[in-house]
Amino acid sequence: MTRKLFIKTYGCQMNVYDSARMADLLAPMGYAPIDEPEGADLVILNTCHIREKAAEKIYSEIGRLRRLKEERAATGAKMLIAISGCVAQAEGEEIIRRAPAVDMVVGPQAYHRLPEMIARIERGAGRVLETDFPPEDKFDRLPTGTSSQKGPAAFLTVQEGCDKFCTFCVVPYTRGAEFSRPVAQIEAEARRLVEAGVRELSLLGQNVNAYHGEGEDGEAWSLARLIRRLAAIEGLERLRYMTSHPRDMADDLIAAHRDIEKLMPYLHLPVQAGSNRVLAAMNRGHTADDYRRLIARIREARPDLALSGDFIVGFPGETDKDFEATLRLVEEIGYAQAYSFKYSRRPGTPAAASAAQVPEEEKSARLTVLQDLLARQQRAFLESLLGRTLPVLFEHAGRHEGQLVGRSPYLQPVHVSAPSALCGRIAQVRIERADTNSLAGTLAGERVAAE
Numbered sequence: 001m002t003r004k005l006f007i008k009t010y011g012c013q014m015n016v017y018d019s020a021r022m023a024d025l026l027a028p029m030g031y032a033p034i035d036e037p038e039g040a041d042l043v044i045l046n047t048c049h050i051r052e053k054a055a056e057k058i059y060s061e062i063g064r065l066r067r068l069k070e071e072r073a074a075t076g077a078k079m080l081i082a083i084s085g086c087v088a089q090a091e092g093e094e095i096i097r098r099a100p101a102v103d104m105v106v107g108p109q110a111y112h113r114l115p116e117m118i119a120r121i122e123r124g125a126g127r128v129l130e131t132d133f134p135p136e137d138k139f140d141r142l143p144t145g146t147s148s149q150k151g152p153a154a155f156l157t158v159q160e161g162c163d164k165f166c167t168f169c170v171v172p173y174t175r176g177a178e179f180s181r182p183v184a185q186i187e188a189e190a191r192r193l194v195e196a197g198v199r200e201l202s203l204l205g206q207n208v209n210a211y212h213g214e215g216e217d218g219e220a221w222s223l224a225r226l227i228r229r230l231a232a233i234e235g236l237e238r239l240r241y242m243t244s245h246p247r248d249m250a251d252d253l254i255a256a257h258r259d260i261e262k263l264m265p266y267l268h269l270p271v272q273a274g275s276n277r278v279l280a281a282m283n284r285g286h287t288a289d290d291y292r293r294l295i296a297r298i299r300e301a302r303p304d305l306a307l308s309g310d311f312i313v314g315f316p317g318e319t320d321k322d323f324e325a326t327l328r329l330v331e332e333i334g335y336a337q338a339y340s341f342k343y344s345r346r347p348g349t350p351a352a353a354s355a356a357q358v359p360e361e362e363k364s365a366r367l368t369v370l371q372d373l374l375a376r377q378q379r380a381f382l383e384s385l386l387g388r389t390l391p392v393l394f395e396h397a398g399r400h401e402g403q404l405v406g407r408s409p410y411l412q413p414v415h416v417s418a419p420s421a422l423c424g425r426i427a428q429v430r431i432e433r434a435d436t437n438s439l440a441g442t443l444a445g446e447r448v449a450a451e
């Protein structure tokens with residue numbers, strides 16, 4: 001009997017990966033994904049807790065689903081509602097108390113228990129809450145199927161959790177301590193994805209470059225050693241990894257950017273701020289000059305590397321002088337793209353208790369200035385690619401007839417008029433136009449990576 005499953009994913013790539021794995025997990029129970037909650041037998045909200053209002057947004061979404069659930073009940077049909085992800089982990093009991101329409105609340109470390117939770121509800125056990133950090137390894141209990149995988153680019157979680165405890169961040173509390181999956185388990189999943197047509201893998205972790213998974217030799221392998229192993233997989237053309245911490249950019253990882261052709265010249269390396277006083281208050285564990293020196297070493301290894309970053313403005317106690325230090329750092333480093341946010345008070349984090357909160361209008365003013373600068377840098381990077389010929393991995397059809405959309409090695413979307421047979425393949429593209437966040441070009445005649 002086919003049952004309809006709707007999953008709404010909020011937040012980071014790891015939630016995207018988890019949602020795909022939940023769909024794989026529930027497929028053997030007859031659940032088939034649909035694109036809207038209307039008509040669903042099971043709705044899962046896979047939540048993110050990074051921003052203020054994140055939890056409030058979930059409660060209003062639950063309100064909408066409650067009405068849908070009541071409409072279905074009126075026709076004699078049942079609809080289960082499950083909340084997963086970081087809001088579930090942080091506020092599980094509160095959701096159960098505040099939202100009677102919710103049947104299940106499950107944390108990011110326990111979603112492999114979903115089939116058993118559904119069975120308990122169907123046996124009449126009532127609503128279920130699972131937010132422990134289970135002893136068993138979730139990944140050992142996830143199915144090996146890749147039915148949810150769509151297209152030639154996939155995410156693959158290799159590390160979870162974080163031990164850094166930046167004073168603004170909830171991740172160590174919602175995702176737990178750093179955990180690295182064993183090399184053999186990751187390699188097996190990567191091979192299955194390549195068999196399913198994947199040509200590009202993005203290795204995920206909240207602090208991925210702290211990866212230290214056990215290898216078949218019983219040793220703790222670094223991320224660089226794992227990348228070298230995966231790069232040897234026939235048919236896998238490209239590798240990326242995110243998100244990293246400056247303190248864990250080891251020498252062998254920098255060397256990997258120089259030596260491993262399949263490792264794309266793109267690095268997401270958040271610094272958050274340019275003032276040493278703010279970096280210390282954030283507990284980032286490095287100075288702005290440490291970061292400058294690190295970037296210089298990485299660029300020496302891979303001069304054409306596209307750098308991406310994260311920035312927070314208005315961290316408690318941040319002065320105009322501190323903010324100017326952030327602007328100076330951005331001007332010096334130069335980013336191909338970057339994400340920037342106003343500091344957001346997160347319950348339970350040390351910075352939230354600070355009395356030196358920056359006024360909202362001050363935060364907004366600083367964010368506008370920073371985003372103007374970052375937008376100029378992004379534009380300059382896109383324009384620097386004009387006239388160059390780049391290998392593009394085509395991922396899906398574009399909005400226009402006969403158009404395909406792919407990704408450059410620097411992760412920009414590239415729009416090209418090309419035959420659909422090129423989907424899933426890499427072809428050389430001559431870049432002829434730079435738009436705000438993407439590129440456009442024409443096929444440069446030769447095709448690479450013949451199947």
Ligand code: SF4
Nearest residue numbers: 162164165166169171
């Ligand atoms: S390193 Fe990243 S995930 Fe870890 S606590 Fe800091 S901001 Fe959060």
